[in-house]
Amino acid sequence: MPSDPAEAVALFRFHLIAEALNPAVGAAERGLIIRGLACLAHPHPDGTMRVYSRGTLDRWVRAYRARGLAGLRPVARSDIGAVRRHxxxxxxxxxxxxxxxxxxxxxxxxxxxxxxxxxxxxxxxxxxxxxxxxxxxxxxGIPRAFGRFEAEAPNERWITDVLVGPFVPYPRVAGSRRAKLFLIVDDHSRLLVHGRWMTEENTRAGQDVLREAIARRGLPQVLHADNGAPFANAALERSCAVLGIRLVHSRPYSPQGRGKQERLNRYIRQRFLAEAEATGIADFASLNDRFMAWAEQVCNTRTHAETNETPIARFTAGGPPRAADPAVVADAFRWSAVRLVTKTATISLTGRRFQVDPVLVGRRIELRYDPTDMSCLDVFFEGRSAGMATPLVIGAHVHPAVPQAQAPTPTPTGVDYLGMVLGAHEQATVGAISYRDVPLFDDDADQDGEDDPEEDGDGPFAVAR
Known part of the structure; x- marks a missing residue:
């Protein structure tokens, strides 16, 4: 079927009236053919069944005789695009x-x-x-004017991105995996700060490249990235915050702010990947070794067309970079998670259970850990270190007769709360009558020797002896 819908309709109409177009057919016989076609339903190229009148079929015959196949093409309406109502x-x-x-x-x-x-x-x-x-x-999509920008000094702004490369091993075989290049470029000098081919495009891969770049070239002031998953996550935000790096993300669908990075990507495709694919790629180790050598010997030593300097010379002209404290770097690239300690003094992380100090039961703690080594996690409570969390090993339960660990005895404060309440009560009731102290009998009468009738047995309640 022709790709042009109008051409398909013209061919359909020709096949429909082809018998009537035979020069050997007379007018009377042609009329019989036309009337027979008008009585039938015919499958249209759009899949529908259509019935055509004699007048339409006769018009198609005249059009073909006058203009050939072009005369059978559907004609656009004269009022197409015009508003007929309202x-x-x-x-x-x-x-x-x-x-x-x-x-x-x-x-x-x-x-x-x-x-x-x-x-x-x-x-x-x-x-x-x-x-x-x-x-x-x-x-x-109205064209906008974008100004040009360049950082004033080395390490003032780094730009990072991911370049999707070939399959490794290359040529592609069973088990080949797509290579992804995480790379960082310095905005001022156009220096390829660091780059590494990875098998996964995830958070940890981006952190590893940033950590190695900082170890080689020092600390940047700003890290400019897109909104991809390796760069828009809490782990990278924490790393930058600990190191004092401002993390900036591009506006969605606005790559103009990372033009230097995009230009470097094209240069890598033209000068490195073309040669690597021509000679073949055995594995990721050899790919990274060749890329590191090419970056230091070719990419960073070429004369840049914009600056008229080599990137490495322009970068080193700014003086020694600002180094980072190794302890701070180690803490920055650890991951952090907040968990609530259960009644069994355990927490759950990535589907695994870890045991912590029993005094943290019911408290919300922060875990800081290296995702590549989860044999031991650092525990922090209210910003202070609270020991370690180790993988939980479930063993035999302890017999109830075994004494459990006792809580430490609290230091006495010397506060007698009830004594203070009693003192306040007595102070409030000084000078009032206390019926508790009033005698029930007249002691003076007893001392005068008067007899009590009940004691003598003469009264109405006397008991016979």
Whole structure:
């Protein structure tokens, strides 16, 4: 089937009327053929079944005789693109889009209905705006002027990116893996600070390259990266924060700020990858060895067309780089996680359980660790070191009769809370009558010798003896 839809329709029409076009067929016989074709349904190239009138078939015969196959091509409507109903509404729709380019076709259709009471299909508005060049992609693609930028000194700004390379081993065989180059370039000198081919495009790969770059060239002030997964993560943010590096991400779909990096990527493809693929790549180790040698002997020693200097000379002209404290670097590239200690004095990390000091039960702690060595994790509580977390080994439980570790005896404070309450109560009741101290009997009467009737047995409650 022809790729041109109009050509396919022309061929379909020709095959339909081919018998009637035979010069040997007379007018009467041609009329019978045309009437027979008009009584049948015919499969159209678009997959539908269609029935054509005698007048249409006769018109196709005349068109072919006059212009050949071109006469059978479908003719576009004369009013295509013209607005036949409510042209003022579509004009207003165009004005609404120009006023606020972010307005969608659905929002414009709703505004027209609420204002004029006429419903215009969203699809109609979208097609009309596209014909007039007012679709959002065209409006957002208006050319912009970008200024040129260059850092004032070496290590002021580093730019990092990932270059997708060939399969290794190359030529590709079973088990070959795609190579990905993590590289960093200095904005001022255009120096290829460091680069390394990796098998995975993840957070750890980006951290490893940054750590080696800092060890070789010192600390940068700013690290400029895109929004890819290796650079937009909490681990890299923590590393930069500990080292005092400002991490900057490009705006999505705006690579203009990393033009030096993109230009270096093209140079690597033209000068290194072309030669590497021509000679073959055995493994990642040999690829990295050759790339390191090429970077130091060719890339960093060539005269740059923009600066008219070699990158290494322009970089070293700024003096010795700012070195980083090895202890700080080691802490910066450790990962951090916050966990709640369970009742069994354990925490869970990456599907594994670790045991911590029992005094941390129920507390939220911070774990700092090297993801390549998780045999021992550093534990921090409220910013202070709280020991280590080691992998949990489940063994036999201890018999209940075995004494458990006792909590340390608290130091007495000497505070008698109830005594203080009693003293305050007595102070508040001084001078008041205490019925507790009032005698029940008259002691003076007993001393005068008066007899108590009940004691003598003469009273009404006397008991017979």
């Amino acid at each position: 042209p003022e509404l579509l004009a207003e729709a165009a004005a609404l889009r120009v006023e606020v380019p972010a307005r969608s076709s659905g929002a414009i259709a709703d505004m027209l209905w609420r204002r004029h009471g006429v419903r215009v299909a969203e699809r109609t508005i979208r097609a009309h705006l596209r014909r007039r060049g007012l679709h959002r992609a065209a409006i957002g």
